[in-house]
Amino acid sequence: MQSPKMEAFPSLPPPVHEYHSPPSPRTHRTLRKLQSAHNLGAAARITNPPPLVPLVPLVPQQILQDPSLRSISPTRQQSLNRSPQRHRANSDATPPNLLVVNPAIPLNTKRSALSRTSSAADNMSIDRLIRDGPPEGDVDGALESMRLKVLDQGIKSDTDGMSSSRIYVWLIFLDAPVVTTDDYLGLVHRGASPAYSKIRNDTFRTLTTDPLFRRRVSEASLIRLLNAIAWKLHDVNEERRPTSSRQSLPASSCGSPSRSEISQNMASSPAAKSRARALTLTTEDSEVNASEPGTYVQGMNVLAAPFLYAARSEAEAFAAFYRLLTRECPGYIRGAMDGVHRGLALVDRVLAIVDPKLSLYLTSKALSAEIYAFPSVLTLCACTPPLPEVLRLWDFLFAYGPHLNILCIVAQLIMMRNELLDSLSPIKLLRSFPALQADQIKRTALAIVKMIPDDVYTEIVKHAL
Template identity: 75%
Template sequence: MPSPTRDAFPATFFQPSPLGIDLQAPPTPRTQRTLRKLQSAHNLGAASKIVSSSSIVLTQQKLRDVHSRDISPTRRQALNRSPQRHRANSDASGSANLPNLRAASSSTSLHAKRAALGRSSSAAEALSLDRLIRDGPPDDDVSSALANVRFKVLDQGIKSDIDGMSSSRIYIWLILLDAPVLTTDDYLKLVHRGASPAYSKIRNDTFRTLTTDPLFRRRVSEASLIRLLNAIAWILHDFKEVRRPSSSRQSLPASNSASPARSDTSQAIASSPAARSRARALTLTTEGSDANAAEPGTYVQGMNVLAAPFLYAARSEAEAFVAFHQLLTKECPGYIRGAMDGVHRGLALVDKVLGIVDTKLSLYLTSKGLSAEIYAFPSVLTLCACTPPLPEVLRLWDFLLAYGPHLNILCIVAQLIMMRNELLNSSSPNKLLRSFPTLHADQIKAHALAIIKMIPNEVYEEIVNHAL
């Protein structure tokens, strides 16, 4: 599902600059590829596949009706418009820009800002998030219902207990990720294939996953994590075989096992060859891969941590699997492709954004030889899932999956801003950055929303596209 534009955020969530800097909404990018990524949340794309057997959120019939409609002239005009705005004052000093973030994060509560929006014309506005998910869109207004789901996630959050458990979170995530239908039998067929070529690499990672988090260790077993990652590795492996030239495929020995039935998870998998001989199963690496858009991904170290929140939030491994697969292949394929070029582009953007919003802190870290490549690699790759506590990770992910995982770059910068005084007063800031302080999702979101208004258009476009 395409990530929303900056215009999708309600205007009252952004606070005016106390310094008088003109921070307006950016123009819509004009390139066709960026338009597809930045287009409004009203375009449901392939959302006709979003169905849960146990909790039908948006019925298939209603979604098919949406697919059959043309984009309205009003929406088409909104996609093509390019409003002008002044560039953000990226040359301002870090100490001057910092009050913008502080004011946005502490002046008013999200609920107060929400009240200022006035009444919505959509019937979905009157429904609670749980009821909207359970009953589906009122009056068949799927587009408005989806927009309201995003806003309610941002404004009210997803109800959960003290451990972060929620009966609706996984279904909301599946909707926001535009995840296709996957039966448990299809998932089991992948599991029953046995060890994938990446199996040894997976076993080297899983026992270290969130070892200090008792909530995760109590709810998710290592065996469950191994099964999910191994199934993902099989799909990535199969797709890689599909992309391999036919001459290269013929040179490999045939598999001793029959090819399993395929699911709707990936159309490419339907034409994949039989599984290769386990005797030739070697750990997949990213070395020597071609980091272009056509190159499929492979299993990389760190995917175990990225999968952990899905297994914790889901009610079954199959739900966690399809959500995780959708995140990897649709939202951030660049993180597992080539030499993880998407991650490295994200790290460069952390440095760039920090230099814009807090020049003083950026220069100080640079003077100490600290770039994002050194301290932020795990946070970029795992969408901050590497930083405890897990319930706060889930709340932050609610925001990221609602408005785009690319916003994780801004969330990392927000955490640096929140550590600003400690970093500037430390002669060895590298010690503080070895492990980030515990997450506070609401504060991070508030800072990230302020940062969105402070960065130039072209930088925001880079953030949106860096993981593709």
């Protein structure tokens, strides 16, 4: 059965920044676009997430060497029975391009297939879906159609990875609620959060070798976003504590500082002036509760970077980033980052299943994922350039589940297996992964999905919660 024809992306004009011009028809179109994106995303809760991609298992050599994988025509596969064990996975929809290489290998009948799509949405572009909302109010069908479009066509962007639609697609897939600019500014204007000193120790070195990021995103913007996130997480933690155990912060940290306090801080030293300019309002009391868990961990600066790069405002980046942290991977920033360590253990387990030879070789060199894959797990591979490829990989992860990042890391290891096996010191190669190739990583990761047992996949789905 052939996939329905999908409308090509319209050419989207670059954003025009007009700060003092009167309202125009474009303004109203933008407002409608934001409203329809909210209707498609935050207003609807998906109660039945799509099932797992049914793919024929491929051994690593087939994944890497079979030239037929580069020219496979779009096909679809029959539905299978759904596994009752998996509840939150979004990685279950049949992709337009199935990697069917060895039909003799039986499919795992516990994995299910394609969720219902909307025929009307199938004939609409992603940009039109965002602008007009789900046709006939069919939210679930429109979401499934959008997932397939992202996997098959991708999100249209320029060579720098810039797209006027990407951030809205991410907000929809993350089911992020609307955050008003006033709410975001309220967090910014509270001044330095308990984690402020940690944030300032990290922001200046965020993607320092990426000229695209440095040209578009300022350190001040990154500081504001992370500080606002830290305040929000701090408030949530305080609300969960018994009243008797809540910590009281100085007045200058809990509310907006007075004008005299701001002036005193700005005049105290050049460093204080720099911090005040970067954060708009700040204080010197940045060490209060700096070790409080669940507000900021090292590496969140890199995880936040693609959101600021893709978003058209800091408030949009805040909404998407906060939703990712609190809904998809809260275990990555909680306590001793237990979710990250569970993810690293799963990288080792999955690699041992899909490529025992490479796994044994790395083990013989005393190389576990804890040594070389920690940044890739924590940042969803955002630590590996180039940034435009990171954005394309994130399109896939947000559409089908950020937990699939574990398989994407294993896919990168398989893609460099020959170099690793030929190296007497593979750690030199693993210190810095090769440049991301999003399309090849996605294809390899989707092939790996069917090579792992159901119980391992269930752990992957839940590891970051």
